[in-house]
Amino acid sequence: MSYCVNCGVELGAGAGSCPLCHTPVQNPHAVPDNDAPPFFPTRHEGVEPVSRRMAGLLLSSMLASVALCCGILNLLFYRELWWSFFPGGAAVMLWVWFAMPLLFRRLSAWCRLTLDTLAIGVYVLLIALAVHGLDWYLRLAVPMLLCAVCVCPTVIWVVRYRRLSILSSAILVLLTAGFLAAAVELFCDLYLRGVWRPGWSLIVLISCVGLCIPLIVIRRVPSLREEARRRFHV
Ligand SMILES: [Zn+2]
Structure with missing residues (x-):
C-alpha cells in the first residue's frame, strides 16, 4: 500500500x-x-437537491389531499355541520x-406579506361566519388586520429598499x-369598553422605546458601533 508523498492520500x-x-509517483517497486x-x-x-418548484408542488398536493380528505369525511360524518x-x-x-x-418566486416580499395577511383575514372571516361572529370580525379582526397590512409591509419595504443597517x-x-x-x-378596548384605556400595551411600548435608546446611542457613536460590529460579527 502506497501513499502520496505530498498530500498523504x-x-x-x-x-x-x-x-x-x-504529484508523480516515484516507486521503483x-x-x-x-x-x-x-x-x-x-x-x-x-x-x-429538490427544486423549489417541486417542493412547492409537493406541499400543494399534501395540503390539497388534507382538505379533500376532510371534505370526504365531512360528507360521511357530522353532516349537519360543515366542519371541513x-x-x-x-x-x-x-x-x-x-x-x-416556492411556486411563484417573482412575488415581492411586500406582495407576499399582503397576501399572507389577506389569507388570515379570509380564514378568520370563515370562522366568524361559522360561529355567527360577524360583529367581532368587523369591529376587531378587520381593524387589526388592516393595521398589520399597512404597517408590516411598509417596515419590510423600508428595511429592504432603504438598505438599513442591522441596528437601524x-x-x-x-x-x-x-x-x-x-x-x-x-382595538380591543374600543370593542369591549368603547373607550381606550392603555394598560399592558403601554408597558410593551415603553420597553421597546427603552431598548431602542441604547441602540440609537450605539448607532450614533462610531467607536461603539465598531465595537458592537466586532463583538457580534455584523
Ligand atoms: Zn497527493
Missing part, C-alpha cells in the same frame, strides 16, 4: 500520479499501469404562506412592535 497499486494533487481501473470512484454520487371548511381554510392559508413563495432595522422593528401592541389594545 492512499494510492492504487499501478498509479502513476496522485489522483488528488497529481511498482510499475505504473495506466490501463488499471481507477482506485477511487470518478463518478460523483449524490442526490440532486376549517381545516380546508387552514390548508388554503398554509398554501398561501408556504407553497406560494432593529430600532425600526422594536418601535413597530410597540406601536402594534398599542394598536391591538386600542
Whole structure:
C-alpha cells in the first residue's frame, strides 16, 4: 500500500500520479499501469437537491389531499355541520404562506406579506361566519388586520429598499412592535369598553422605546458601533 508523498492520500497499486494533487509517483517497486481501473470512484454520487418548484408542488398536493380528505369525511360524518371548511381554510392559508413563495418566486416580499395577511383575514372571516361572529370580525379582526397590512409591509419595504443597517432595522422593528401592541389594545378596548384605556400595551411600548435608546446611542457613536460590529460579527 502506497501513499502520496505530498498530500498523504492512499494510492492504487499501478498509479502513476496522485489522483488528488497529481504529484508523480516515484516507486521503483511498482510499475505504473495506466490501463488499471481507477482506485477511487470518478463518478460523483449524490442526490440532486429538490427544486423549489417541486417542493412547492409537493406541499400543494399534501395540503390539497388534507382538505379533500376532510371534505370526504365531512360528507360521511357530522353532516349537519360543515366542519371541513376549517381545516380546508387552514390548508388554503398554509398554501398561501408556504407553497406560494416556492411556486411563484417573482412575488415581492411586500406582495407576499399582503397576501399572507389577506389569507388570515379570509380564514378568520370563515370562522366568524361559522360561529355567527360577524360583529367581532368587523369591529376587531378587520381593524387589526388592516393595521398589520399597512404597517408590516411598509417596515419590510423600508428595511429592504432603504438598505438599513442591522441596528437601524432593529430600532425600526422594536418601535413597530410597540406601536402594534398599542394598536391591538386600542382595538380591543374600543370593542369591549368603547373607550381606550392603555394598560399592558403601554408597558410593551415603553420597553421597546427603552431598548431602542441604547441602540440609537450605539448607532450614533462610531467607536461603539465598531465595537458592537466586532463583538457580534455584523
Ligand atoms: Zn497527493
